[in-house]
Amino acid sequence: MAERPHDTGLTVGDTAALIGVTVRMLHHWDEIGLATPSARTPAGYRLYTDADLQRLNRILAYRETGLGLDAIRGVLDDAASEIGATLQEQRERLAARIADLQRLEDRLARMAEAHEHGIPLSPDEQETTFGPGWDPARNAEARARWGDSPQWAQFAERAAFRSKQEWGDLSQAMSTLEQDLGVALERGVRPGSPEANGLAERHREIFSNFFPISRQMQVCLGRMFEADPGFAAHYDGIRDGLASWFRQTVDEAARAHGIDPALATWR
The missing domain is CATH 1.10.1660.10 (Multidrug-efflux Transporter Regulator; Chain: A; Domain 2)
Structure with a gap:
């Protein structure tokens, strides 16, 4: 110096x-x-x-x-x-900036939580929202299975800022659809019929809340729901044979739009 x-x-x-x-x-x-x-x-x-x-x-x-x-x-x-007034104005500007930064930090935290764990709700909140049959461990399984996919990133981006009420509404919509699928199977609704095609489209629209899903992607989901023991058990627990019936329903809905289910790929 x-x-x-x-x-x-x-x-x-x-x-x-x-x-x-x-x-x-x-x-x-x-x-x-x-x-x-x-x-x-x-x-x-x-x-x-x-x-x-x-x-x-x-x-x-x-x-x-x-x-x-x-x-x-x-x-x-x-x-x-007025030095005091000038400094007070600066304090108010700083407080507003701090609030902006806190909101940004909260958004980053929610985004990071969603990318890492899928659903940014506590286990108790998940049980309240999705029902006592929900297992929060599914999030870790989904992360391990699809965490590197673009769809997981899209899922996380949407999940991060979905409110608890919105999660509840989406869960209710999916549960209602699954029960309607079971009733349709019980009533003998044929895959490929207008009613069955409408149910397949309703599924695609609800599922697109998680990430954009094409009809080809929906065909791939239908295969997985039938072949995966966990998913098959879930659907067949609603109605016996529902996993296979739903896969057939999705296949026929795809055919109605010029898609050969045998050639459908995840795109």
Whole structure:
């Protein structure tokens, strides 16, 4: 740190070293008239006096509060300036910024939770929302199975900002559909009939709340629901044979739209 020669003043370089700013910054403050050195050497080089250093220290103090240079100039140069009011306004701006950052942090936390765990609800909230038969461990299984897929990312992006009520509404819609599928099977509704095709389309629309699902993708889901022991047990628990009936229903609905189920792929 440079020593301060009180009798002659400090050069720009020594002043910058003393107060901990750059020479470039001092030149800028000089150019805009915020802090201009008052003395000069015999050779014409500018020197900062004790009064100049006091002003610089005040500038640094107010800069630490986040005030802009124009506001600092007003505080230092305007005799009518209400310093307390200026600082209070700065506090209010800072409080608003803190609130914005807190909201951003909350959104990031929810997004991270959804990407990692699927449904950003506590186990108790999940049981309340999805019923006592729901197992939160399904989230970990789904993450392990599909976590690297674009659809998992889309699911997480939507899940992160879905409210508990919205989760409940979606769960209810899916449960109602599954019961309607079971009733249709019991009534002998044929796959490929207008009623069955309507149920398949209703399934696709509800499922698209999780991620966009094409008819080809729905065919792939139908295969999985029939072949996977866990999914098959869930559907067959609603009505015996429902997993196979639903797969056939989805296949016939796809055919109605010119898709050969045997050639359907996840796209």
